[in-house]
Amino acid sequence: MDIAIDTSKSRYQVDKNGYYGRFGGAYVPEMLFPNVDELQRRYMEVLSDPTFQQEFEALLRDYVGRPSPLYFAKRLSEKYKAKIFLKREDLNHTGAHKVNNTIGQILLAKRLGKKRIIAETGAGQHGVATATVCALMGMECVVYMGSIDIERQAPNVSRMKMLGATVVAATSGSQTLKDATNEAIRDWINNPVDTHYILGTAAGPHPYPDMVARLQSVISEEIRKQLLEKTGSELPDYVVACIGGGSNAAGAFFHYLDEEAVKLVAVEAGGKGVHSGHSAATTQLGKIGIIHAAKTLLMQTEDGQITEPYSISAGLDYPGIGPLHAHLYETGRARFLDATDDEALAAAYELCKLEGIIPAMESAHALAKLKDLPFNPDDVVVVCLSGRGDKDLNTYIRHMNK
Amino acid sequence: MQNRIDQLFATKQNGVLNIYCTAGYPQLNDTLPVMTALQQHGADLIELGVPFSDPLADGPVIQDSGTQALKNGMSLHKLFEQLDGFRERIHVPVILMGYFNPVLVYGVEAFVKKCAEVGVDGVILPDLPKAEYEAEYKPIFEQYNVSLIFLVTPETSDERIRQLDSLSKGFLYAVSSSSTTGKDKDMSHQQAYFERLQQLKLKNPVLIGFGIKDKATFDTACRYTNGAIIGTAFIKALGEGRDIDATVRNFIGSIK
Numbered sequence: 267m268d269i270a271i272d273t274s275k276s277r278y279q280v281d282k283n284g285y286y287g288r289f290g291g292a293y294v295p296e297m298l299f300p301n302v303d304e305l306q307r308r309y310m311e312v313l314s315d316p317t318f319q320q321e322f323e324a325l326l327r328d329y330v331g332r333p334s335p336l337y338f339a340k341r342l343s344e345k346y347k348a349k350i351f352l353k354r355e356d357l358n359h360t361g362a363h364k365v366n367n368t369i370g371q372i373l374l375a376k377r378l379g380k381k382r383i384i385a386e387t388g389a390g391q392h393g394v395a396t397a398t399v400c401a402l403m404g405m406e407c408v409v410y411m412g413s414i415d416i417e418r419q420a421p422n423v424s425r426m427k428m429l430g431a432t433v434v435a436a437t438s439g440s441q442t443l444k445d446a447t448n449e450a451i452r453d454w455i456n457n458p459v460d461t462h463y464i465l466g467t468a469a470g471p472h473p474y475p476d477m478v479a480r481l482q483s484v485i486s487e488e489i490r491k492q493l494l495e496k497t498g499s500e501l502p503d504y505v506v507a508c509i510g511g512g513s514n515a516a517g518a519f520f521h522y523l524d525e526e527a528v529k530l531v532a533v534e535a536g537g538k539g540v541h542s543g544h545s546a547a548t549t550q551l552g553k554i555g556i557i558h559a560a561k562t563l564l565m566q567t568e569d570g571q572i573t574e575p576y577s578i579s580a581g582l583d584y585p586g587i588g589p590l591h592a593h594l595y596e597t598g599r600a601r602f603l604d605a606t607d608d609e610a611l612a613a614a615y616e617l618c619k620l621e622g623i624i625p626a627m628e629s630a631h632a633l634a635k636l637k638d639l640p641f642n643p644d645d646v647v648v649v650c651l652s653g654r655g656d657k658d659l660n661t662y663i664r665h666m667n668k
Numbered sequence: 669m670q671n672r673i674d675q676l677f678a679t680k681q682n683g684v685l686n687i688y689c690t691a692g693y694p695q696l697n698d699t700l701p702v703m704t705a706l707q708q709h710g711a712d713l714i715e716l717g718v719p720f721s722d723p724l725a726d727g728p729v730i731q732d733s734g735t736q737a738l739k740n741g742m743s744l745h746k747l748f749e750q751l752d753g754f755r756e757r758i759h760v761p762v763i764l765m766g767y768f769n770p771v772l773v774y775g776v777e778a779f780v781k782k783c784a785e786v787g788v789d790g791v792i793l794p795d796l797p798k799a800e801y802e803a804e805y806k807p808i809f810e811q812y813n814v815s816l817i818f819l820v821t822p823e824t825s826d827e828r829i830r831q832l833d834s835l836s837k838g839f840l841y842a843v844s845s846s847s848t849t850g851k852d853k854d855m856s857h858q859q860a861y862f863e864r865l866q867q868l869k870l871k872n873p874v875l876i877g878f879g880i881k882d883k884a885t886f887d888t889a890c891r892y893t894n895g896a897i898i899g900t901a902f903i904k905a906l907g908e909g910r911d912i913d914a915t916v917r918n919f920i921g922s923i924k
Contacts, residue, residue: 283799291797291800292797293768293795293796293797293800294795294797295724295725295794295795295819296794296818296819296820296821296824296832296843297725297819297821297823297843297846297847297848299821299823299824299828300823300824300825438731438735439721439722444722448722448724451724452724452725452727452848455724455725455846455847455848456846456847456848456851457846458821458823458846459823459846553773554772555769555772555773556767556768556769556772556795557722557769558722558724559724559795566769566773568773569743569744569745569770569773569774570720570744570769570770570771570772570773570774571720571721571738571743571770572721572722572769573721
């Protein structure tokens with residue numbers, strides 16, 4: 267397993283100070299310094315530990331159901347005239363890629379002697395994945411979720427409660443993922459000794475972006491092996507993933523970052539249109555600043571106030587992107603596109619009809635750009651199908667009847 | 669010219685009262701009237717909060733005051749407009765407390781220069797890390813003689829307290845307990861921490877903040893350090909009061 271691989275020679279990976287180019291760092295108030303410092307000092311040692319890796323691998327195999335299949339989508343391929351493979355993270359236990367990270371972080375939290383777990387969630391997938399591993403390990407779990415998301419992702423709220431987590435509504439600001447993250451950070455400030463914060467995306471203060479990317483890197487580690495079996499080469503022409511904070515994209519890109527022949531495509535949530543005033547397309551609308559203790563690209567006013575994003579998808583409704591992705595954008599290593607709500611909905615219905623798979627609203631954003639990429643018929647394209655659409659049925663049904 | 673914060677501590681070592689208020693709160697143009705009343709009724713130092721959309725270290729009361737101030741139209745540009753010429757009336761040291769993003773967007777050097785121009789003496793940026801300050805910004809603050817004040821908490825190691833003390837100018841801000849503002853954690857358990865701060869023989873004066881809300885907690889803090897900072901309790905009073913001058917007079921009267 268390659269989660270602790272040495273990345274110090276890569277142009278794209280984190281440097282020893284916790285930066286990706288000019289992005290990253292740990293802009294935390296002093297109250298959080300001891301916690302973040304402990305993680306910075308310990309995370310690589312823990313991730314490199316063979317007993318940690320054995321436990322992580324065993325749980326991913328026997329509990330999560332990994333490796334997740336790499337499925338050749340025949341009818342989708344016919345339609346878009348390329349060889350399209352879907353990395354089926356939707357088939358993981360709890361229904362999304364999020365569980366890869368929560369398994370890793372709960373094993374880490376145990377090694378750090380923590381007793382209590384907190385998390386933020388947007389779509390509820392990370393909240394469910396955190397509640398799940400807390401139940402598995404018998405640890406207390408508090409999940410912060412924006413009031414608006416509690417409403418639009420109701421099934422996941424029930425799942426978290428059934429799994430024994432306390433779900434706390436974040437009622438400040440836009441009442442979505444950004445505000446849930448603020449509340450989780452405030453909880454951590456108030457509980458600095460016994461609590462570990464399982465951040466769900468490749469954002470936040472160093473070492474979270476790197477730690478989460480490493481724990482999610484099993485996605486691209488598996489893709490390489492599976493592609494070799496299926497096509498004779500580990501390298502596809504394209505890897506396509508949706509991006510909010512960027513954890514599934516980080517995992518899908520990780521082992522391809524230094525393979526310059528592989529085109530990386532990140533798809534942001536365009537909302538009602540990038541310039542409609544209702545969008546979450548951070549690379550187009552954002553500029554450099556600090557959000558959730560990381561220096562990165564974020565949507566903000568001229569005065570440096572963070573603005574409220576919009577997306578139909580709760581998991582992409584975030585005004586920043588992780589610092590790795592800001593760096594991939596700035597260096598041109600990854601191409602950033604956006605898909606509107608309507609494009610994502612159409613792509614979701616299409617995947618149902620062509621392949622019999624109901625994707626998560628988030629993953630549908632990645633699928634929505636297949637129509638815009640200039641494929642050659644022989645191109646091998648991997649789309650990270652980050653989650654399943656059960657949680658989005660209400661949204662899908664509402665739009666189906668329109 | 670000597671920095672006003674240093675002048676203050678040169679003449680007063682005990683019972684220094686620093687009051688926090690949010691710029692542009694309760695009304696946009698209340699900033700100066702509140703500061704004037706604070707000086708009039710005996711605040712030794714004024715900490716002026718620059719509102720931010722995502723104040724991670726603040727509890728609900730200060731969060732709400734910031735949200736209101738932003739709704740009122742407060743911004744860093746607006747604040748500097750309001751502060752233009754304020755030194756004709758206000759002579760106590762004034763510190764701006766704000767999160768780093770608005771300052772970064774304004775431009776750190778432009779911000780520090782503007783602070784010096786209008787007569788702001790110090791700045792607290794809780795989410796500007798020590799390492800970044802040392803590597804990038806320290807010379808700017810020194811050039812304009814604006815003090816950057818660092819925070820320490822009960823979880824900060826002795827070694828790091830010493831490092832932060834050596835970097836900090838004006839005073840060292842000792843957060844009373846590990847919490848967001850206005851959390852009301854019991855300060856009686858913090859005796860060991862306060863004694864530790866005393867024994868470290870720091871170069872800077874020390875003010876205790878977070879959880880200071882009345883005469884009893886203010887007096888406790890003053891037993892160990894040079895004084896204390898009151899934020900949430902004052903913002904609450906300001907939000908509830910009708911007349912700014914009377915509210916400030918009553919509030920400070922209840923502390924001193």
